[in-house]
Amino acid sequence: MGKHRIGIVGFRGYSGAEAVRILAGHPHAEPVLMEHRADTQDARALPYRHPVIPCTPEAAAGEGLSVVFLGTPPEVSMELAPAMLERGLKVIDFSGAFRLRTPEVYLRWYKAQHAAPALLAEAAYGLPEFCRSRIATARLVANPGCYPTAANLAIRPLLDAGVVDRAVGIVCDAKSGVSGAGRKATLKNSFCEVVGNLSAYAILEHRHVPEILQNSGLEEHELSFTAQLLPLDRGILETVYFRTTEPDAGALVAIYEKRYAAEPFVRIYPAGQVPDLHAVVRTNFCDIGVKLDGATGRAVVVAAIDNLGKGAAGQAVQDMNLMLGFSETEGLL
Amino acid sequence: MGKHRIGIVGFRGYSGAEAVRILAGHPHAEPVLMEHRADTQDARALPYRHPVIPCTPEAAAGEGLSVVFLGTPPEVSMELAPAMLERGLKVIDFSGAFRLRTPEVYLRWYKAQHAAPALLAEAAYGLPEFCRSRIATARLVANPGCYPTAANLAIRPLLDAGVVDRAVGIVCDAKSGVSGAGRKATLKNSFCEVVGNLSAYAILEHRHVPEILQNSGLEEHELSFTAQLLPLDRGILETVYFRTTEPDAGALVAIYEKRYAAEPFVRIYPAGQVPDLHAVVRTNFCDIGVKLDGATGRAVVVAAIDNLGKGAAGQAVQDMNLMLGFSETEGLL
C-alpha cells in the first residue's frame, strides 16, 4: 500500500517545518507542501525535497491528500478549514481557530468574530490523553495550544482526583522558547532583544487561558497563568503551584501514574524529581514531576514539553495516527 | 584625601570580580585584591591591575584597608570575619554565613554548625531599603542573597500594607542566570548542559527561603518558592503571585511608590507594565511591576535585578557607601 499523503500549509513556519520533518520519517505517511499566497517567508531553512502543490481545496482533493495540516494564523484557518472539509478532506488545524467551544469565548480572547462558528461544536480537541475517541473519528481536529497541552496534562488529573485546594487555586508559571511565537521578523523576537533576557507577557490574559479552563475543569478565578519568553529556541516548562491535603508526594505521583499508565507519551518522574527541558526537546513526550512539602501542604508540579513537538507538530502527527488508524506512536519514537 | 582601600577576598569569582569592577570606577574607594589560599581558580578572566596582598587580618590591617569584602563560601567567611573584625576592620560578607539570626536556623538550612554564632545577632542585614541605619553603623554586614533581595523588595511592602490574602499565601517563581552559582567547574553548569535548557532546583527547600521569611514577615507555610536556572549569565526575575482585595493595579503600584519614593535603586513601573532582565542587567536597580485582574483579585508582581549587581556586588558597594559615609549611589549610577 502506498503512503498516505499529508498536505502541509505553512510549511515555512517552525511548526509546519517540524511537521514536514516528522512526516518525512513516518512509515505510512509523506508530506506534501501546500503553497499558500500569504506564506511569503524566506524559505532558506527548508531544504526539503518534497512535492509542492497550490494551497487550494481543489488541488488538495485532486492530489489525493488524506489529511491537511493548517499551520496558519486563525483568520486563515477559519477560511481554509471549511473549504477543505467541504471537499471531503480531513483537517488538523494548528491555530486557535477551533479550540474554543463558542464564538463568544473566541471573541473575548481573540478579539475577533469567528468566521466559521458552526464548526466549533464539531471540532475535536486534539489532546489524545483526554479526547482520543473523538479525535479518531473527527473530520476536524483543533490541535491544542502549546501551553495548554502541558497545563492540562499536569492539572486535570489533580482536579479529577480532588486533591487540589480550590479555594487557594492554582498558579501556573509558564516559560517558552521563542519558536512558540512563530517564524517571522519582529523586533521583539530579534536575537539581541532575546539573548540574555527573560520577559513576561500577556500576564493573566494569555489567549491560552480559556483553553486551559475549558479542558482542565478549572474556573477562571482559580487560575493565575503567566507566560514568559526564554532565551532558547524550543521547549516549554510549566511550574504549577497548589495546596493539597495529600500527605506525601508519592500519593500525587500515584495519581499521575494511574491516569497515564497506558499513555505512550506521558512520563511520570519519581517523587521529588522533576524534568528539565533537555529531557523533552525534540520528542513528543510530556514529562511530569512532583515535589511536596507535606508539613504545609504546598505542592509543586513541573511539566515539560517541546512546544514544536507535543506542543504542535508531534501532537498533530499523534492525532493523525489516530485519524488514519495507525499505531499512535508511529513516526514519533 | 586619598581613596579608601577596600579588600576583596574571592576576587576571581563572579561576584568578587564584579565588586572589583565597580570599585575601580568609584570616586572615593579602590580595590585591593586579597589572595586566599583556597581561591585557586584560573584567573584568566581578570585583567585587573590592582594591588594584591595576602588574605590575612595582619595584611589587611597593615595595608590600611577600610572594609573587607568576603566573596567566599560560608565556611570560609565564618573563619575570616571574626579574625578581621578583631583587627578593627569592617566586613561585608557575600555568603549566607551571617544572614540568619540564630545558629539553629542556620543549621537547618545550611546543614552545618555555625562557627561564629556570637556574630549572628550583631551582623546587620545589608538591604538598605529596610535596614539602612543599622548598616551605616555596623562592623559586620551580611550582604543579602540574590533571590531574597528581589523577593523582599517585592513582598514586604505588600505585607506591611496588609493587601495580601495570607490564607492563600504567596507563590514566588524565581529564575536566575548561571553566574549565581559561582565561578567553578561543575558538569551541571557546563555550557552544553545549560544552553537550550531550563531546570528547576531546590524546589520548596532553597537556602534562601529562611532569608525571605525572616525579612519579609511571611510564615513558612505561606510561601512557595522555586528557583530555576536560566540559559543566560546574569539576571534574576521573580514572578510573585497572590490574592488581594485591592480593586486595581494602581492601588498596588501606589503602595510601592510610596514605600520606595526616596529609594535611588528601586524603580516602580506603571500599572500593568513589568520589567524584563535587560532593564536591570549591569545595574544596581531592582525594577518592580504589577498586573492585577481586579475582577478575581489575582495579582502578579514581577521583580528583576542583576544577581551580580543589586543581588551581590552592587548592593555590597551600596552598603559600603553607607558604612563609610559616602553618598549611597556613589560609583553605582
Add this chain to the structure above:
Amino acid sequence: MGKHRIGIVGFRGYSGAEAVRILAGHPHAEPVLMEHRADTQDARALPYRHPVIPCTPEAAAGEGLSVVFLGTPPEVSMELAPAMLERGLKVIDFSGAFRLRTPEVYLRWYKAQHAAPALLAEAAYGLPEFCRSRIATARLVANPGCYPTAANLAIRPLLDAGVVDRAVGIVCDAKSGVSGAGRKATLKNSFCEVVGNLSAYAILEHRHVPEILQNSGLEEHELSFTAQLLPLDRGILETVYFRTTEPDAGALVAIYEKRYAAEPFVRIYPAGQVPDLHAVVRTNFCDIGVKLDGATGRAVVVAAIDNLGKGAAGQAVQDMNLMLGFSETEGLL
C-alpha cells in the same frame, strides 16, 4: 563650566544607545536625543531620561550642541551631515557615508551615488591610532567600520614594518555579534535563526573591504576577507593569517608594542597568547595577540574589539574627546 551637549541621532539603535550610555557617564559631556522622522523603532529598551529635541540643524544649533553623532544609514547621513556642518556644528557619522575617499569607490561598494561627494576629501577617518591630528581639527569625522577598526589596527603595523610576505597576502577571517547588523526586525537576525548557528556572509565582497584596503595599505588582490555572524550580541574577533620571515613571535609582538606604546586603548598580549571576546566586550579596547610557527613562517594574529565599543560608540567618544580637547580616555575607562 557646563557640560558640552552632544546630539545623538538614531539613539534607538544599538550604536546610538551605547553612545547615550557612555556619554551619560562622561564628566564633560551629556547626551541630547535627537528625534528623527525615520527612526520609528520601538523605544522600550531605552529608559534614558535625557532631553529630546527634533533632529533638525536649527534645533541642533539653537540647543547649543557641540557635536552631533549620526547613528543613521549612509543615505540619511549624506543628507544630515552637510546641513549640520552648514550650521557650524561638528559631526561624527557612524555610517559608511564618509569613510571612502572618492565617490567612485563609494559607488562600487555601496551601489549608490554619493549625495555629498565634496565632503569625502574633507572628512577625517576617525581611527585615532592612525589619524589623531586630523580628527582633532576636523569638522566631520567618519567613524570607522567595526571590522576595519580591528583589521587596520592588526594589519597596518605589520605592513609598515615590512614583515608580511605580500605575495602570499593576508587572510582576515572575521566574526561578529548580531548587534553589528543594527536594531531592526529581520528574519535573518531573529532569535531562532541565529541561536545555535554560524553563518558566513558577504564573502570577499563586504562593504568594509575598501575601508581596510584604504587605511592599511593592502592591495585588493592581497586580502581575503570573510565576515561571519556569531550567536552572541556584542563583539568582533578577527583571525589574521600571513607568512613572515620574522624568526619568532616576540619580534612581531615587539612591532605592535612599539607602535602602540602610547595608545591607551590598544593592548598587546605576550607572544603566543591571544584575546577572546570577554576580554574586550563593554570596553573601548582593541586587544591583539600573536602566534607564530617559526619553522614555517606561518603567523596568526587575533584582534578583538566590542563592535559597539571601539567598533562604534566608544571610538566615536574617543574622537569627540579629541575634537573637544578633552583627555582622550575621558568617559571610556
Add this chain to the structure above:
Amino acid sequence: MGKHRIGIVGFRGYSGAEAVRILAGHPHAEPVLMEHRADTQDARALPYRHPVIPCTPEAAAGEGLSVVFLGTPPEVSMELAPAMLERGLKVIDFSGAFRLRTPEVYLRWYKAQHAAPALLAEAAYGLPEFCRSRIATARLVANPGCYPTAANLAIRPLLDAGVVDRAVGIVCDAKSGVSGAGRKATLKNSFCEVVGNLSAYAILEHRHVPEILQNSGLEEHELSFTAQLLPLDRGILETVYFRTTEPDAGALVAIYEKRYAAEPFVRIYPAGQVPDLHAVVRTNFCDIGVKLDGATGRAVVVAAIDNLGKGAAGQAVQDMNLMLGFSETEGLL
C-alpha cells in the same frame, strides 16, 4: 533475523550518547551500553532504556556483540581496542588513538607513547568518502576527528584536481561548538565562560593538524589551521582560503560535484552559496560551498558538519553500516 548488538563504551559522553540515540532508531542494529570503571560521569541526561553490560572483552564476546564503539580517551582506547580485537570483536574507536600512521607522529602531537603501535598500520581511517573499501573489511576503524572530517572533505578534492596554488598554501579557520570538547566539568567550558564569547585555541598546533595533513596530502608548511570555540553546543564550520587559477567558482563546484556525485552524505552548493550550521546540525551531512573572486584568484570554501554527527557518532554508524554490510545510509537519513 535479529538485530546486531553494538556495544558503546562511554555512553554518557556527548558522542557516545549520540551513537546510542542513532542506533536506537537503526533498523538492523541496537545499542548495548558498556559500563566502564572510568566513566563516572553523572548520567542524568541519559534516559535510555537499553541493556547495560560491564565493559570487558569477556562480556562483549559473551553478549554476542558485533561491533564495539569506544567513546573513550586515547589512553583508554589503546588498552581496550587490542583486548576487544583479541576476542574477535570489531572495534570503531572515536578517539585519536589509531588515526595516525606511526607512533612517532602520535608521540609528537599527543605527547605520549603509543601503547599499541602494532595496530596503527592495520587500523582503517573511517572516512568512507576516501577509505570505503578498507573500512568495509577492517577489524579496527579509527573514526576521524571532527575538524579533519570537514577539512579533508573540503581540501582533498582541490589538491587532487591541482587547482590550489600550493606556494601560497591553505588557511583553514575552524569553529566548533562546545560538545566537541566532551562532557566534563571544566571551568573553561562552563556556561558563563563560553556564553557571549569566542576564543581561539591550539593555534597552529591542534592535534587534528597531522590528521588533516595525512589524509589530504598537504604538507605541514602549506597549512595554517586555527580552532575556535563557539557559544553553541553542536556544529563545526570551517572557512578554507586559497588561491587558484580556476576562472570561476563554477569550475571549483564542478570538481566537488564530480568527486562526490555518488556520496550520500556530501552536499555541494551552487557557486557563490555556502552552508551555515543549521543546515547540518543533527544530520550526518557535510555541506560544502564555494565563493571565488575570479579577477584575483582568491577562493573561499565553507564546509559545515555536526561535530557529533558526521564528525563523530553519525560517521561511526556510517562506518558500521559498511562493516556489517548494511546500506550505508541506514539509520542516518
